[in-house]
Amino acid sequence: MKRFAKPLLLVILSIIAIFTVTDPRPMISPGSLIPGHAPLERDCFACHEPFLGTSSARCITCHKIDAIGITNTKGVVITKKGTKTRFHHQLTDNTCTACHSDHAGVARYRTKVQFSHGALDTALAGQCSQCHQPPDDALHRPSVKQCSLCHGQGQWKPASLDHKPWFELDKDHHVPCNRCHLENNYKTYTCTDCHEHSADKIRQEHIEEGIHDYERCVRCHRNANEDDAKRRWHSEGGKPKHEDEDD
Structure with missing residues (x-):
């Protein structure tokens, strides 16, 4: 042998x-280049430095940072609408390979751009519309400048909202938003569309307690506990706490 x-x-x-x-x-190559880089297939040093790997300095010889999203590498104006990529010049670290990978071989797992908001300048914190197209539907329109109320930087969906300051969503109240907020307008709400709630019943029960302003439910009712609502009302001499929270 x-x-x-x-x-x-x-x-x-x-x-x-x-x-x-x-x-x-x-x-030596982990995979084919993307079509735009195909002419460089045999010119490794166009992007790589010997023994050092890829170089961002070589990337920006073609991809000018201030032109990203405006013109392509040939200087032709990009006409596609709805893209906001000019945040590149506001990155604190311009290491291109931190997000982008060309070869489809060993980097196949990076089929999508891996982006971290931590790489952005701190002045952009909370300024989502600088990069993202603001939504224009009835649900989002009043709060397009407060994205962090529902969305996080880790992932855009699913959205989440701490509803407790207004009303605690217990096991009996986990319903679609438009069940209480008609037409996705969360500036208004209704409580008369469920179980024993009815306009006449609510009116009768509250008049008996000497409560005449009974249409703004969350002034007293912050959860499904009726006793808690009574304590909230009587502890303030008929004036509920946090009455501004239903605005």
Whole structure:
């Protein structure tokens, strides 16, 4: 067996040497380049520095940071609407490969751009519309400048909202938003569309307690506990706490 080892090793090394000379790409390239970089397929040093890897300085010789999203590398104006990519010049770290990868080989798992909001200048904190297209529907229109109330930086969906300051959503009140906020207008709400709630019943029960302003439910009712609402009302001499929170 040992007498075949050296000849076999020589054959393998010879094959490697032949491929290295004739077509080195399969030996050193993790995969094909994207179509836009195809002309650079045989010019590794257009993007790579010997023994140092990719260089952002070489990226921006073609991809000018201030022109990203405005013109392509040939200087042609980009006409596609709805894209906001000019945040690149506000990044604190302009290491292109932190988000972008070209070869589809060993970096196949990075099929999507891996972006961290932590790379942005701190002056952009909370300024979502500088990069994202603001929504223009009835639900979002009043709060387009307060995205963090529902959205986080980790992922855009699903959205979440701490509803407790207005009304605690217990197991009996986990319903679609438009069940209480008609037409997705969360500036208004209704409580008369569920179980025993009815306008006449609510009116009768509150008049008996001497409560005449009974249409703004969350002034007293912050959860499903009726006793808690009574305590809230009577502890303030008929004036509920946090009455501004229903605005």
